[in-house]
Amino acid sequence: MPQNTPLIEVTGLRKSYSGRTVVDGVSFSVEEGEIFGILGPNGAGKTTTVECVSGLRVPDSGTVRVAGLDPVADHEQTSRLLGAQLQESELQPKILVREALELYASFYPNPADWRPLAERLGLNDKLTTRFAKLSGGQKQRLSIALALIGNPRVVVLDELTTGLDPRARRATWKLIEDVRRQGVTVLLVTHFMEEAQRLCDRIAVIDKGRVAALDSPSGLIGRSAGSTVISFTPSRPLDPADLAALPEVATVEHRGEQLTITGTDVTVNAVVTLLAQHRITAHQLRVTDATLDDAFLDLTEERESTATDTAGKAA
Numbered sequence: 001m002p003q004n005t006p007l008i009e010v011t012g013l014r015k016s017y018s019g020r021t022v023v024d025g026v027s028f029s030v031e032e033g034e035i036f037g038i039l040g041p042n043g044a045g046k047t048t049t050v051e052c053v054s055g056l057r058v059p060d061s062g063t064v065r066v067a068g069l070d071p072v073a074d075h076e077q078t079s080r081l082l083g084a085q086l087q088e089s090e091l092q093p094k095i096l097v098r099e100a101l102e103l104y105a106s107f108y109p110n111p112a113d114w115r116p117l118a119e120r121l122g123l124n125d126k127l128t129t130r131f132a133k134l135s136g137g138q139k140q141r142l143s144i145a146l147a148l149i150g151n152p153r154v155v156v157l158d159e160l161t162t163g164l165d166p167r168a169r170r171a172t173w174k175l176i177e178d179v180r181r182q183g184v185t186v187l188l189v190t191h192f193m194e195e196a197q198r199l200c201d202r203i204a205v206i207d208k209g210r211v212a213a214l215d216s217p218s219g220l221i222g223r224s225a226g227s228t229v230i231s232f233t234p235s236r237p238l239d240p241a242d243l244a245a246l247p248e249v250a251t252v253e254h255r256g257e258q259l260t261i262t263g264t265d266v267t268v269n270a271v272v273t274l275l276a277q278h279r280i281t282a283h284q285l286r287v288t289d290a291t292l293d294d295a296f297l298d299l300t301e302e303r304e305s306t307a308t309d310t311a312g313k314a315a
């Protein structure tokens, strides 16, 4: 990854609506060529954040720079290098798909050829269809095409695959991977963990307007308390306290004869060694890795329980 100045730099971004703070000191930077994910629960402030990056909203405070430009003050220059597919972007209902592609291409000095773009997004047989007659998924694909038509250096994709069926979603992931291979930097807002895990180099988890964590997908998963889950039935009774005493073990639960242990990837070895010392065989042994879903829940729940604890102590 290039070690130059980040292409996108967001520092201490704050934004309120009617006195309610929805983005509360968000900072992150995105390197050129990265796919950077923004993940978070509903209402966390993700869209507001990327709208500030795209110059569509004016921050209350903090700074946003895209290739050194201020997206609000230098809006025209920024919009030449940044393409945005934003949530619920609407076009004139009567515009034909082909007209929309031609119109958007005309806004840029060096647009992409819209024909192969339309083909890659499966829009070729819809070129003479009016926008209002497109399905939700087709509208979504058109808005992705419009975000890419200016051959942008950065593309901002908000809820990129919401409303797409699984096949179209996977085709869109391939397209994003292709776009990145061509050197385009991608800022991606998503609710889909599988999407974030597959596509993103790094992810900022945003919760209640703040960055709760910023790491690679595997780094986030590694932070999860139970990133590895081991379950088995011991060949003879084993005191769960012996397992819980291992420093590599996070939690131990037993249901009937079956034991379930959480920990990290080093836990498996520690548990197997303990079993060997006790001459116990593990029947129906299963080891599963946590997913980004688990990490996401852990990270956002942690903040909720911290908030509850604090509230409890204050009361």
Ligand SMILES: Nc1ncnc2c1ncn2[C@@H]1O[C@H](COP(=O)(O)OP(=O)(O)OP(=O)(O)O)[C@@H](O)[C@H]1O
Residues within 6 Å of the ligand: 017, 018, 022, 040, 041, 042, 043, 044, 045, 046, 047, 048, 049
């Ligand atoms: N124009 C607006 N005026 C008033 N409140 C707004 C406006 N836009 C967003 N909000 C509120 O700000 C909060 C953050 O919204 P935002 O869309 O940034 O969150 P989000 O993380 O993208 O949510 P989602 O995942 O549901 O799209 C929400 O409570 C939302 O209702």
